[in-house]
Amino acid sequence: MFTGPLFIVGAPRSGTKLLRDLVKQHPLIGIPDYETEFLPRLVKKDFGDLSDSRRFNDFYAWVGRNMYFRYMEDEGRLISADTWYRACQSHDVKGIFEALCRIDGKVPYGSAGVWGDKSPNYRSHLPLLKQLWPEARFVHIVRDVRDVCMSSHKAWGKHVLRNAQRWADEVGECCHAGVPDYLQLRYEDLLEDPTRELTRIAEHCGLDFDERMLNPQRPSENLGDTKGQVGIVATNSQKWKTRMDAAIQQQVEAVCGGLLDELGYERAFPDEPARRFSKGQMTRWKLEDGVALFKFRVRDWGVRGAIKHSIAQAESVL
Secondary structure, three states: OOOOOEEEEOOOOOOHHHHHHHHOOOOOEEOOOOOOOOHHHHHHOOOOOOOOHHHHHHHHHHHOOOHHHHHHHHOOOOOOHHHHHHHOOOOOHHHHHHHHHHHHHOOOOOOOOEEEEEOHHHHHOHHHHHHHOOOOEEEEEEOOHHHHHHHHHHHHOOOHHHHHHHHHHHHHHHHOOOOOOEEEEEHHHHHHOHHHHHHHHHHHOOOOOOHHHHOOOOOOOOOOOOOOOOOOOOOOOOOHHHHOOHHHHHHHHHHHHHHHHHHOOOOOOOOOOOOOOOHHHHHHHHHHHHHHHHHHHHHHHHHHHHHHHHHHHHHHOO
16 A cells, blocks of 8 residues: 655746645644755755754754745744654654655554645656655656746746746656655646546556545645635636747747657647757746746845745755
């Protein structure tokens, strides 16, 4: 019997939050409300023997810089170091991470439930996750890059062409990682026939489909065109056809055309030669994206809050 972990991955603005909120309505699947994202960095860190409570407290101070814990703290649901420490069946990377996800996802040890995590950035770490948990199963949701780029630009001001290059590289890497127990679905197919796609996921976990999976209990998005809406918005696709400038479409398809073809997406410019953007150009756009993201945080949290969260995010990757 499969009891986890189940990892939901995908590029940002590809429907990962919606998919998580649908999947976790299954009574036997539990996934935290926020993205952990810290696991690959934890693997690289050396805190010594974390069964020593003093060392665990040092680890807790480090990991608490991650945005997952900031969001939990803001909601008054922060898991204490002592609660987390006592919940661990082992104090290695696997045991620590599993204990956190089980506490937050409400999947107790010994239950029949499946524990998991939804962190988009783990799309680049599938081999590592499979090495840690040979029993792990993966669900990778993909979305048309042209809609991804427009959604990311609307949400955070991200540069469309940089985002296109990253989509081609990172989504392509995930698609071709070659790990066992990998299930891929398209966002557009989820909107068109959610019962079919959610049945595939349930069966991937060795479970029967449950009708409750069709009815999330809260809005999945706080940004974008579906902000504040509960459930599946069937019309939230192919907006690039009417909203994206043709010249931008052409450049995006030049970078992403091969993967678009592979994933079954139509192209407006099927004969456009393949290209890549230079490292220098990508670096310049990355700096612009950093400025745009800070301005977004200022709008949400004010200057002091934006500085606090930006520092926390920067520290969390050190």
